[in-house]
Amino acid sequence: MNANRIDEIINETKGKKAISDFLVLAVISSLLAIDFFPYFKTLEIINPQFFYLSVINILLGLYFYFNSNTTSASIFPLLKRNIIFKFYCAFIIISGISIFAAKNTSLVYTKLTELVIIFCLFINLTILLKDKLDILYKIILAVGISAFLQSWQQLCNFIIIPRNASIIDLLSTIKGNTGNINIIAASLTIKVPFLLLGITHFSAYKKWLLIIALFSVTSVIFLTGARTPLINLFLIYSIYSIYLLKKSFTKSSFIKIIYLILPVLTAILFANSIFEKSKDNGRYQSLENRVSQINTKDASSQARLEYWGNAVEITKKNPILGIGLGNYQVESIPYERTFSNDVTVSLHTHNDFLEIASETGIVNGLIYFSIFVFLFFFNLKNVLISKESSKKTTELLTLLIVVVYGVDSFFNFPMYRPTMSIFFCLMVALTIINSSNYQDLRGNTNKVKIASRVLIALSIIACYSAFLICRASNLEYLIAGDNINLNNKGLLSGDEVVKRIPSYPNVFSSSEAFYEYAGIYYIREENYEKALKCFSKAAKINPYSGRIDFYKQVISSKKGNIDSAYFYAKRAFYTRPRNKAIYKSAMNFAIRKRDTLEILKEHSLYNKFRKEPDTWVTAFYGLQSSGADRNRLLNFINQGLKNFPNDSTLLKQKNNFVVTNYIEEGQKAGAEGKRDKEMEIYLKALKIDPENIYVLQNIGFCYFNTGKNDLAVKYFKKALEHPGLKGGKTEFFIAVCYLYKNEKDNACKYFNLAKSKNYPGAHQYTPQYCK
Known part of the structure; x- marks a missing residue:
């Protein structure tokens, strides 16, 4: 050896x-x-x-x-x-x-x-x-x-x-x-x-x-x-x-x-x-x-x-x-x-x-x-x-x-x-x-x-590399503490975040770019030019969450540029079509622009992935405010009820829609002097919604117009039992009914109530009947 x-x-x-x-x-x-x-x-x-x-x-x-x-x-x-x-x-x-x-x-x-x-x-x-x-x-x-x-x-x-x-x-x-x-x-x-x-x-x-x-x-x-x-x-x-x-x-x-x-x-x-x-x-x-x-x-x-x-x-x-x-x-x-x-x-x-x-x-x-x-x-x-x-x-x-x-x-x-x-x-x-x-x-x-x-x-x-990563994680910790997504101000400022952004990692542990958060800080500070520069850098790192376009929409909206805001809102939604906050934002802009095709398109895509009843209600209001015809609106709400047959919000919405139709049909029949048909229509509406103040009020008017003052007072008072009638009109016509019945004290009482609500005719009758 x-x-x-x-x-x-x-x-x-x-x-x-x-x-x-x-x-x-x-x-x-x-x-x-x-x-x-x-x-x-x-x-x-x-x-x-x-x-x-x-x-x-x-x-x-x-x-x-x-x-x-x-x-x-x-x-x-x-x-x-x-x-x-x-x-x-x-x-x-x-x-x-x-x-x-x-x-x-x-x-x-x-x-x-x-x-x-x-x-x-x-x-x-x-x-x-x-x-x-x-x-x-x-x-x-x-x-x-x-x-x-x-x-x-x-x-x-x-x-x-x-x-x-x-x-x-x-x-x-x-x-x-x-x-x-x-x-x-x-x-x-x-x-x-x-x-x-x-x-x-x-x-x-x-x-x-x-x-x-x-x-x-x-x-x-x-x-x-x-x-x-x-x-x-x-x-x-x-x-x-x-x-x-x-x-x-x-x-x-x-x-x-x-x-x-x-x-x-x-x-x-x-x-x-x-x-x-x-x-x-x-x-x-x-x-x-x-x-x-x-x-x-x-x-x-x-x-x-x-x-x-x-x-x-x-x-x-x-x-x-x-x-x-x-x-x-x-x-x-x-x-x-x-x-x-x-x-x-x-x-x-x-x-x-x-x-x-x-x-x-x-x-x-x-x-x-x-x-x-x-x-x-x-x-x-x-x-x-x-x-x-x-x-x-x-x-x-x-x-x-x-x-x-x-x-x-x-x-x-x-x-x-x-x-x-x-x-x-x-x-x-x-x-x-x-x-x-x-x-x-x-x-x-x-x-x-x-x-x-x-x-x-x-x-x-x-x-050394691990030390740099720890420093980046510390910055992430500080930003998370500020919760700048929801708060208007944090301990850090946009400039401080930009100064401390590391070479790597350049994203949060949740995948958002540090520059994206710097941009949000700048939005809170109303420094929109710096915010946009940060978002441009962030888009090169992670453009996939839809958040960058969402915040660009916020900036455009604050600047009053609604067309640009609408563009970014839509792009954010189609980037991330299952994000509810982004969907609501895009839907609100579509409603604001009265873009019925876009309302239906966004609603259809979102509900393809997330079937939620409240989104049907939002889209319905959007279509309604955009001037969609009645048949289209009714078909739309019926589709929602097929998906959610027991949803109380959708049922209520459909009932409100049907009741409103009945009220308009009844008013039309009343204008044509068809009082029996008018009352028949109102009673149908009342079966659907017994507490609807407008149905009760219109039944009262129908009885008033046919001289049935006792019944008119009854339905007017039922309408007043529920909140929503603020103009004094109902109180005024109750007073008129009491005048026809020669009950001046009651008439005076309701004239005063109508006057307190600034109903125009009440000021004329109060001095005459309330002495």
Whole structure:
């Protein structure tokens, strides 16, 4: 054996001793700490989390550089020859190359920053965990404690429910520091494999601590009502139970399974007891109901299928390099114009594999999917054939993590969530470490130093980029606090927003351009020229929401240019025909312009997607005020009633319309001296609306004109019992009826009432009969 090889073996041995268990556990614990981070005045928790991970990457890179003699020199040859690592590198490179196909390069820089941070973390974890799998159960315990603390934070709200607290409000606010309710469910689910292995391995207090943690974790998962975690729980329990029984079909194995099942059964009972108190008929009705909704027919599943279909369409149109990494959140919006209501946009495909394919091309989508195929089958094969117990435990844990992360990737978007991404790094690192016998691999400390320099450089670049992204998220947080969409003034000004707009990302997490919001600030400040300049820049970034044209319509309207306002209102509506606010705005302008064809066109398009009775009423008034003939109006309201036969507003509108027709027909018959026919028509109207003041008043006039003063007074007074008659005319004719009946006191009383309402004739009669 030559001297160099002896030195390498010595260095390997030193490396095993030098990287302490404490350091490994400290790093793992520091990664798990992101689940307890505050937002640091950013709108999205992921931004400070990614920045924090980039700092950890720099620190680990520096440690490995200055302690290169203690770092395993075989790690880089191991990575170099591993097929998963090669695919992973190819995935990162092609994702970066997609910038040449991107309309918005800013979004590529943003998402590439996040991918590079995770890639560097994977390298660091691979170096850190090599030769350290003997402390796997210590890592499992650390993850178990983290899972307990993370879930207990949420569960405490339901152990002792505050007086007068709304259960629905408590349930809907379960999100921890992960961003939303589904992400916290996924974050907890991916920790369940650690709990399962820990419970079956430990004894005494550690075992019971993890059992309590399992109850706490599964309770919160059930309370979220998220369905993907339910699928994952079923899969990992099935796989682990089969593993235990295959390993040893004995009483001991069954007892272990019982220990794993009892906390979950208890959690089911607990969750259902909370659901009963909520009295909800939807997401939180019961766990059984939520399980029954795991199909393709409910609204959420239909939405996912729609998003997947859009991603496929985008991929077909851009098969080579896609539309650019991260660009889905903007470029998908036109595909959703006839599916999503108001300002709702998907932002993600809810399938990482399809999203990557649409953003970076079919080849890269297949590469990313292949990584999971390799991870799954490699670990499954080793679990089945491995003879070494400790190695098999690692591979089983990795297999379960792959299942959870893979299923979540199929239904959600864990790739850009640090709480999930750290487990992606862990499962890839553990797989590569276990992928071959690396004792025969050779390396040297010089290469370790070179690789460390590269790693440090990448981490520093990514850290600076993550810092810029955090600053952008802080600006988004401040703008959200101002709520400038509704408020006339905020803490910021238009100039301040423009000054702070970052190079990237140039859009909100909800996809609107920062320049769009700057324009809104300028509108509030009545600085319309600057607003229009900002909207022009925003339109180059995201012109698909209809909001830019909506606000241009606001500016034109304020300037008194109604034709331009009408143009922008229509363009905004046809850009986003399911947005109710934009629809109302466009409809109001069409009504104002008395454009009956446009009224019908907009109404027809909106109701094609969103059938709502109030829109029929609005369009009806528009047609009526625009001079549409009676038959057209009646046909229109009847069409509305076919869609909404029991809608009280439409029924009332039809009744008002019919009654008005009867009143006009009756008045016409009265003018022709056909009093019997006039009364017959009015009585028909009265059957439809017994409290209609105009029908009652006209019946009174009909009786008055035929000399039936008692009946005339009766119906006049009935009309006055309801609000709406303000001119004094009814009171005047009641007084006249009383005069004919020679009841002067009553006549005087009603003449005075008519006079108080300024009815012209009352002033003439009051002095004569009220002495």
